[in-house]
Amino acid sequence: MNTTHTPPSAVDPFRVEDKLTLSVVIDNPDADWRKGQKVLFKRALEASAGSDVLEVRLDSGIRLGQICNTLIARYLQAGGKARATIINRPGLSFLPAKKGQLKTALIEVRPDGLDWSLIDPIIQRNNEISYKITEAAHFSRRQPSIALAFYQDAINDIIDLHFENPLADHWRRVIFPVNELSALLENQKEYKRAYETIRAYEAFDDKLGLPPAEMEQLQKRKRRLKRELRMNEEELKQGSPLYTKQMEEVRRLAVDSTVTNLHYFSKNEG
Incomplete structure (x- = not known):
């Protein structure tokens, strides 16, 4: 008797590019970030299990914003490890910002293999x-x-x-x-x-x-x-x-x- 089977929709966690660049709109006005800072991904609070919506946080735990990226979400949900780093500057604080203008962080994500533990x-x-x-x-x-x-x-x-x-x-x-x-x-x-x-x-x-x-x-x-x-x-x-x-x-x-x-x-x- 066959007690197992592989779902046709299963995502191969190894089929990920060497490097991905994501753009995250900063929705937290109190977030203070800098180039080179590490970030973490977390399933968005309102997202259901298996969702591709991820919350982006600084390594200090402060929220930056959220993204919807199928490739990264499925890779991480499969137990993959990733190193994610901000690669742009937030802009000069003394320059006046336009009303309603949102800041954007560019994040470089490098897959780091599966966490077999x-x-x-x-x-x-x-x-x-x-x-x-x-x-x-x-x-x-x-x-x-x-x-x-x-x-x-x-x-x-x-x-x-x-x-x-x-x-x-x-x-x-x-x-x-x-x-x-x-x-x-x-x-x-x-x-x-x-x-x-x-x-x-x-x-x-x-x-x-x-x-x-x-x-x-x-x-x-x-x-x-x-x-x-x-x-x-x-x-x-x-x-x-x-x-x-x-x-x-x-x-x-x-x-x-x-x-x-x-x-x-x-x-x-x-």
Whole structure:
């Protein structure tokens, strides 16, 4: 059984130019910057996970402005390190500025390779999750209760990894085992739990996604379960207390991760 796949939209973090020059409009009137000063990139506060909008700050932490650059954002979100330096002067302070005139900083960005100290733990977790899914498949016929425990544990690990580490969306390769778990529950005639498992997955922001064939299987099973349950839309939406508790936990993790996900991506080393 194939438990992993590579998304077609994955960005190769090595396909970055040797040097990039970015123009940043300074939106902080109190920012005092100089040529040669180092800067950091940070996911913009209002941006969602995976967004290309980055906040630009001086190495002292003072905000300069923000940019939207797909190449840099994806490179940093994949665990890349970058050295970023201001290469122009801010202008002479004693010259009168035109009303509404904005200052612009030119920033030179040099990729500095991948930070494997951040990536290796994700790969290790990915392998551990893959092992649990393989074990679940092994027990699914003879001891379904053990298989269910393995699948649920693997799913919990995927969700935890998603919220704990912003780089996980790029480096996770193990497929969310919603197909296997819902099929096992359906075979056990636990139709409501199987249906709610699919609904819970649909509410989860799975960046990796399912292969087309698996997604088709999942949608067929969902329609079949819906017919089997013979419930109207309102009843199906209500769900069980267990489903409600699971969704509340996912939402709590999302809120708790707000601060940790807004980490500094770029590092000035060496």
